[in-house]
Each structure stands twice: as C-alpha cells, then as structure tokens.
Amino acid sequence: MFGVKKTQLTPYIYLLPVISILLFVFTLGLVMSIFQSIGVHGDSGFENLTVEYYREVFRSGGFRSGLFFSLRVSLISTGIAVIIGVGLAYLLVMQQREWKILQILLKLPIIVPHLVAAFIIFTLFSQSGILARIGVLLGLMEHPREFPGLIFDRQGVGVILAYVWKGTPFIFLIVYQVLRSIHGEMVEAARNLGAKGKDLFFEIFLPLSIPSVFSTFIILFAFSFGSYEIPFLLGPTSPRALPVLAYVEYIHPDWMNRPYAMAMNMVLAGISVFLVWLYHWVFKKFRRHNWEGRSR
Amino acid sequence: MSEILFDRISKHYDKEETIKNLTLKIEDGEIISLLGPSGCGKTTTLKILAGLVNPDFGTVYMDGINVNPLPAEKRGAVIVFQDHRLFPHMTVGGNIEFGLRMQKVPKRTRREKVEEMLKFMELEEHGGKFPDQISGGQKQRAAIARSLIINPKVLLLDEPFSNLDQRLKEEMRSFIVEIQKKLKITTILVTHDKEDALMTSKKIGVMFQGELKQYGTPEELYEEPSSIEVAKFFGEVNEFSIDHEDEHRIHTYLGAFNKTRLSMKRGVYYSKLLVRPEAVEIYYEEHSENMISGLVMERIYAGEKTYYSILCGERILKASVVGNCHWNEGQRVFLKIEGKNTMLVK
Amino acid sequence: MKKQTSRAVLVVVALAFILPLMIILLWSVTVSWPFPDLFPREFGLRGLAQIFEEGSRALESLYTSVKISLWVTILTLMITIPGGKALGIYDFPGKAFIKIFALAPLIISPVAIGMGIHSTFIRLGLTNTELGVVLIHIVPGIPYGIRIFTNIFELVGNQLEEQGKVLGANSFQVFFHITLPTILPGLISAGSMIFIISFSQYFLTFLIGGGSVITFPLMMVPYIQSGDRTMAASYSAVFIVVTLCGLLAIEKVLKLYYSKSSGIAGAFYTRKKVKS
Numbered sequence: 001m002f003g004v005k006k007t008q009l010t011p012y013i014y015l016l017p018v019i020s021i022l023l024f025v026f027t028l029g030l031v032m033s034i035f036q037s038i039g040v041h042g043d044s045g046f047e048n049l050t051v052e053y054y055r056e057v058f059r060s061g062g063f064r065s066g067l068f069f070s071l072r073v074s075l076i077s078t079g080i081a082v083i084i085g086v087g088l089a090y091l092l093v094m095q096q097r098e099w100k101i102l103q104i105l106l107k108l109p110i111i112v113p114h115l116v117a118a119f120i121i122f123t124l125f126s127q128s129g130i131l132a133r134i135g136v137l138l139g140l141m142e143h144p145r146e147f148p149g150l151i152f153d154r155q156g157v158g159v160i161l162a163y164v165w166k167g168t169p170f171i172f173l174i175v176y177q178v179l180r181s182i183h184g185e186m187v188e189a190a191r192n193l194g195a196k197g198k199d200l201f202f203e204i205f206l207p208l209s210i211p212s213v214f215s216t217f218i219i220l221f222a223f224s225f226g227s228y229e230i231p232f233l234l235g236p237t238s239p240r241a242l243p244v245l246a247y248v249e250y251i252h253p254d255w256m257n258r259p260y261a262m263a264m265n266m267v268l269a270g271i272s273v274f275l276v277w278l279y280h281w282v283f284k285k286f287r288r289h290n291w292e293g294r295s296r
Numbered sequence: 297m298s299e300i301l302f303d304r305i306s307k308h309y310d311k312e313e314t315i316k317n318l319t320l321k322i323e324d325g326e327i328i329s330l331l332g333p334s335g336c337g338k339t340t341t342l343k344i345l346a347g348l349v350n351p352d353f354g355t356v357y358m359d360g361i362n363v364n365p366l367p368a369e370k371r372g373a374v375i376v377f378q379d380h381r382l383f384p385h386m387t388v389g390g391n392i393e394f395g396l397r398m399q400k401v402p403k404r405t406r407r408e409k410v411e412e413m414l415k416f417m418e419l420e421e422h423g424g425k426f427p428d429q430i431s432g433g434q435k436q437r438a439a440i441a442r443s444l445i446i447n448p449k450v451l452l453l454d455e456p457f458s459n460l461d462q463r464l465k466e467e468m469r470s471f472i473v474e475i476q477k478k479l480k481i482t483t484i485l486v487t488h489d490k491e492d493a494l495m496t497s498k499k500i501g502v503m504f505q506g507e508l509k510q511y512g513t514p515e516e517l518y519e520e521p522s523s524i525e526v527a528k529f530f531g532e533v534n535e536f537s538i539d540h541e542d543e544h545r546i547h548t549y550l551g552a553f554n555k556t557r558l559s560m561k562r563g564v565y566y567s568k569l570l571v572r573p574e575a576v577e578i579y580y581e582e583h584s585e586n587m588i589s590g591l592v593m594e595r596i597y598a599g600e601k602t603y604y605s606i607l608c609g610e611r612i613l614k615a616s617v618v619g620n621c622h623w624n625e626g627q628r629v630f631l632k633i634e635g636k637n638t639m640l641v642k
Numbered sequence: 643m644k645k646q647t648s649r650a651v652l653v654v655v656a657l658a659f660i661l662p663l664m665i666i667l668l669w670s671v672t673v674s675w676p677f678p679d680l681f682p683r684e685f686g687l688r689g690l691a692q693i694f695e696e697g698s699r700a701l702e703s704l705y706t707s708v709k710i711s712l713w714v715t716i717l718t719l720m721i722t723i724p725g726g727k728a729l730g731i732y733d734f735p736g737k738a739f740i741k742i743f744a745l746a747p748l749i750i751s752p753v754a755i756g757m758g759i760h761s762t763f764i765r766l767g768l769t770n771t772e773l774g775v776v777l778i779h780i781v782p783g784i785p786y787g788i789r790i791f792t793n794i795f796e797l798v799g800n801q802l803e804e805q806g807k808v809l810g811a812n813s814f815q816v817f818f819h820i821t822l823p824t825i826l827p828g829l830i831s832a833g834s835m836i837f838i839i840s841f842s843q844y845f846l847t848f849l850i851g852g853g854s855v856i857t858f859p860l861m862m863v864p865y866i867q868s869g870d871r872t873m874a875a876s877y878s879a880v881f882i883v884v885t886l887c888g889l890l891a892i893e894k895v896l897k898l899y900y901s902k903s904s905g906i907a908g909a910f911y912t913r914k915k916v917k918s
Contacts, residue, residue, distance in 0.1 A: 012727035018725035018784060019334070025748055026755055027783050033758030086811060088655055091648045104653065105660050111885050112663070113842025115859050119866045120662045123669060123875075128677050131664060136678040142676060169659060187347055189381040194369040194398040194446060207385045225753025228845040230883050233866055243753040247845075250757050254692035269892040272749045 037262035053263040065239035073156040074225040079164035082217050085171025093179040109169045118233040121162040125150045158234035163224045171216050178212045218279055222272040242268050297447035298358050298482050299324040305354035314506040327476045331492035332503035338486040342452045347371040362566040373450035380439040382427035388438045389423035394570040395446035417441040433464045453485045469495050501528050523641050533570045534613050551586050553635040566640040575637035576615035579630045592623050659751040671877030689876025695741050700861055707858040713776050714831050714840040718783040747781050755850045770854035778850045783836035794828035823900050833892045857859020
C-alpha cells in the first residue's frame, strides 16, 4: 500500500499484542516510577525536576543498610544456589543413568511458591523448628532459645536459606540440560583428540556451560534482589530489604513519601540492569580474549 | 600409520545399531570405505576403533597389538565427525591446536604446527575466526586439520560429505584422496553414498544391519557381489531364479547361460542369476541363438544413457544403453545377455 | 568406589531439597506436635477441614486464584505465541532490541513496576478488580513465554505452515492444525511456567487487588506470620496439590487437543496405540 511489502509488516503485527501489554503495564510502570522519583507530578508537570529524593535516600542510614542487606543476601544465596546446582548437574551428567525420578523430584521446589518456601524454612530453622528438635535429641541443647536465631536475624540467614532452597533446583535443571548436550558430542570429540579428566572439565564443560550458568545467575540474583515476599516473611525489621523498605515508604500515610519509594525502586532496578550489562560486557571480552590468545 | 584388525567384534545396544561378529583387516596406509544405509553399524565401528565405545565381544588390533584396554586418548585413532563438532568457544586455530595442547606440546611448536596446518588446509585467513563464522566446507577442513595435527595412526571420517552440496562434495572427495596420498595415513571412511566410496577408496566394505556383507575392491563388489542386497546397493539389477544347471550351462526361464564366470565356486549352491541393465544388449532381429524377444514398454532418455523397460513374457526387464537410442515404446526387440556379464548369488 | 560416592552425594543433596516438603505435608495433617518431639503426637484434619468447609473464604479464594491464573495463562500464551513466532522466524529492524525488551521483566523488579503503575491503574479503575490483577500478572510471565516460543520457532521454522497453505488450508486452519500441534511441547512448558508464576504471586496481587481480590496466597500469609503451622501447612499442601493438578490439566487438555487436531486418522492411531 505504501510501498511496504506485506512480509515486512508481518513480524510487527505478530508482536503488536505482547508489545502493547509490555508498553502499557511494564514500560508505563517503569516510566511512572522514574517520573515520580525525580519529582514529576501529574499536576505540576516537569516544573520541580529534582534529584533531591535520590540524594536524601542515599543519605538515610536505613536505606544504605537495606541496600547492603539486599545485595549481600542476594549474592550469597545465588552464589550458593549456583554452586550446589551446578555441582548436582555435573554429578548427574557423569552418571551412567539419567535418573528421571531425581529430576522430577527436584522440579518440585520450582512449582512451590516463595511464600511456602519461606514457611518451610521457618518450620525447619526457627527456634522451635525441626533442626532445634534434632539438637535436643542429640543432647546439644534443651531450650528453643538456645538454638541460634536464624529467622528474622540481622544477617538474613533465613532469607538466604529460602532463596537457596528455591533457586538451586532452577539452576540445576537449566545447567543439567546444557551439560548433557555438551556431554554427548563435545566430550566425545575432545576425548577423541586426547583430552581426559581435568582437561575435559576445564577445556570443555566449564567454558561451554559458563554463559548459561552466568545468565541463570543473573536472573536468580535479580529475582531475589527485587522480590518482596521472602524478606517480608523471614527478614529482620532492621535492616529491611530494599523492596520491603520501598513498600513501607510507599504506603506511608503522607503520600509525599512516595517519591522516596520510587527512588529506591529505581536504585533496585538500576543495579539489576547494570548487572545484565556487565554480563554482556564480560562475555564480549571473553570471546575477544580467546580469539587473540588462541589463534595467532 | 598403522595396520588395523577388527577381530570378531560384536556390540549390542538396547535399541540402536548393533554390530554382529565383524572381522575386517585394513592394510597400513590404505584408504577404505565402510558403505551401508544409516543405522547399519558403520559409525559404531569407528567409535569402537577410536575407543569411544567398548565392544561386547572381540578384539581390536593396531599393528598387531590388542588396543582394547587403551582409553580413547591413547589410541591415536581420530574421528572426524559428521557434524564436525568444532568447539564453538574456540577459534579455528584454537580448535586445531587443541590436540597438541592436550599433549602438553610447548607453545612455540604448537604455534608453528598450527600455522603450517592452516596453510596445508588452505585455512590461513580463518585461523582467528570462530566456527560459526566460516562456511560448511571450511568447517569440514578445519575438523580434518584438527585431527591430522596430532599425527593419528588412523584417520576416521564419519560421513564427511553428507552436509555439503554437490560441488563442494566433489572438491572434498579429491581433497581427501590427495591428503591421504601425501600423508599415507591409514584412513577409514564411512558413508551411505556408493559414489563417495567408489571415488575415494581402494577397498570397500558393505554393511547391512550390523553385518559386514562383503569386503573387496570396487570391481569385485560391482561385478561379483556376494548377495542381491550388495548388488542392488551398487545399482539396478534384473534377477532371475535358476531352474537347474548342467555341466556347462545355467538354465533360467529366460534361457540358458554359459558357465564362463570365474566367480562360480565349487560346492556352492547358487539360486539367482543377476544381470545389470547395461549388460542387456538390444537388437532388431534375432541373429543368434538364445536371444529373448520382448516389447519395449518404456523409454527414458537421460542424456548419457537411455533407459528401457522391456516386457519379456510376464517379466519386465530393465536395460540401459549408452547414448541416445531409437527403439521406441511398443516396438518388438530382441535381447541378448552374455554369460560373462552375469552375476551369480546364493 | 568413586562412582558410589558421587551417587551418594546426589541422593543426599536431593533429599535435602525434597524432605522439607514432606515435613510440610506432615504438618498439614497434624493437630499436636509440641516442641522437642521429632514426630507429631496427634494427627487430625483440623487445618484441611477449615479450608474445605462449606462456603469458606479459603475455598472462595482458591476459586479466585485458579480463575485468575487460568486467564493469565491463556492470555499470556495468546500474546507470546505470535510474539515468539515473529522473533523466531523473521528478521526485521529492531529485533535485537525487542528481544531484550521482552525479557526485561525478568530483570526489573515487579515491586518497582507495580508501584509505578499503581496510580495509573487507580485512575483507570483497574485496582481492586480481577481484570487489573490479571493484567499485572501477565507481565512476569511474558519473558518465559517469549523465550520458549522464540526458541521453538527457531527450531521448527515455518516450512510446515507453508506446506499447509500450499495444501489449501487458510490461516486459521494452518494455525490450529499445524502451528499449535508443532509447538505443543513449548506450549506445555510455557503454559505451566506462566500458571505457576501467576498462581504463586503475592505482592502484585495485594498491591493491585487492594484487598478486594483475595487470592489463595493472600489468605495464607497471615497464618505463616502468626506461626500457626497446622494452618499454614494445610494451605501449603492444598496449594501444591492444586498447582500439580493445574499443570497436569494444562498438559492433558493440550495433548487431547493435539490428538483431535490430527484428525480422524490421528485419533484412530492414538487410540490404537493406547490399546496395544
């Protein structure tokens, strides 16, 4: 009609519904958050543009300790989940059998919601939980209060445990698929060219699976960094995880506090986006390095 | 460079291909093909030689030494896989270098050898590229280079031409023959395409369902196949049941044939006589005895040859003649088949 | 020896992840399980009975939850199948950007998005409504749908669809008889994932639903907070069982659809195969 071929329009038409929803809910939500965090309001428009909210947020001790808490908890829990998940996947790949039943059982934690995960950690690790009872049985302790307070504690142990329980199977399943595909063909080819044991792991498995390990790491990290439920149920009142802190500011009776909540949200989102960028940057470097180092 | 002996090898899988009692000897420096339909056990044979698969029964000897206990990395039998399996995270140069690094060859020597190999394989410009940045033919050459650089005792090629188009295929065939001549490396090529085998190899083994049916030169396979299956694998045949034989002749319902072939062995009972279409001669008149009269049913002109279907009695006989011929459909003709151009199978 | 060690490690670690679930199931049928005891003292169905009581709020919320999640699953599949097809088959300007854009909800916190869109939803009257909740639940499912369908369309391409068209099928026939059946495995895994994400959503539901749309997770939280383990465990147990049923239903329905779409001959073939 306008000199545009029908086939060139087709993909855009296909994408229209999903993009519309993303624009209307996701992008609009993001833009509104940004606007509110820099002082743009419905009535006054762009008149009072300011970074004051960010400055003030960073000045507050509650925010700084909350940010630190969130970062630490997410990094540690994701790190542990990756180590256990990758380890399990590697062990399973090395077995002769596929162990379908093990794979199915390990899928269960993925379908269990985070709320239930929080409750599970609570029943296991609270001061009157299953572990404490085992402690009594073994004669290590008598009273619930002798058991270390792992839930609601300032270190966020309970939160970390819950994320590890939810995250590990996720990592395991994805990495297992990747490792298995490597295992068949690439490992055969490498053994055929004289590689064995340690070489196989460091030359083939590790470099080939690292991209997917990293990307699942980032997805998991971003999720635990930005989600509300688990720190809300298992976290300490101080420091508060960033999403919880943002929500507390958000529902503050004085709605003038909302821009602070939005500023926190933006810091939250900004850090996750930065991580994704870092991931891409690292992999570009990695590839470049390989090129120069290995060929000429 | 090495002499290979498969001694009564058997391998059985649950569902996949099996190998039944395979015995095969390959001379030092020879290039041979294993030919057969997919799933006939060819690839498994290669993997057994390479040490990637252990046989259930039987022994593999290289230069007279039993290599069954040796792990893959110590065999010196390198497979170039059908899907080339270049490591995607290494450059072409890195891939070629891989085997040397595994052997802990010093870096300088490695670099020299890789450069040399890149040149030898006409890949100089592509050493720094990743496998997904080069063409199919280049990938194939890179995979061969990666195998050759570690001086394997045997080079195993698994369907090396199957992913290439016709022109590249022909190029690669002569390329492989050329390297093999230069390096005198014992080479086993696995393929499902008879042309690949005929055009590259001095000897061919035909495999069906895990069994080596016949092993011999292209001439032997074509002219003296051991079974109808083998004969059919190399081209169309007309088959006739043998009624009876006397001292000098074999009788079929289409007539008698003189026993002139050397392929007839004493004490073997032959049940079928096979005739290739090009062995059927077509004439206007019955000018000698033992000619068969027939009616041309179909004529297909295909450039270098013309193909005929001729009705003789109740049977259709296939014949082919070089060049363009003028017998037309519906025409009565007389066919002559020389006894020496026939094949006998059990 | 070494093999046995690694097998033992596998089993132990896997058990460490599965056993806690069993403990929860045990709690759900427990009436009394005082402190130092390692096993329940008294079993009973107090928790489950309370949930399944006639006309209980719990059952009502369960119904709401399932309804919302099924809608979210259907709608998200409807928008991500064509989206994934566009990204998997076509090349067009802006493709790389859209790919990243569609995966962004994985990275950017739903807390930020939810609070940002809240005021707009209030203005549009979408808060406190199931429609609003469905809309916000669609967002976190999009990356999974897009990712799975993009991969699958990259694999299957559109040759089969073209063949279908050549054989005289119109666009709708092609979609229902060829496209859907070929992407069935992706449909099942994407559908399951989207269902799970929506079904277990807490924060977005209570922010946008504003206390008027009560889903199952919302009913559950007070019990977890108050430490009523029997009730919390009962909710958890029901939750897990319903999720499993939901996933099974999604798979069954899609497979049934598949056998129907393969026509009379196909149905005959499947039936025969089942019998033998």
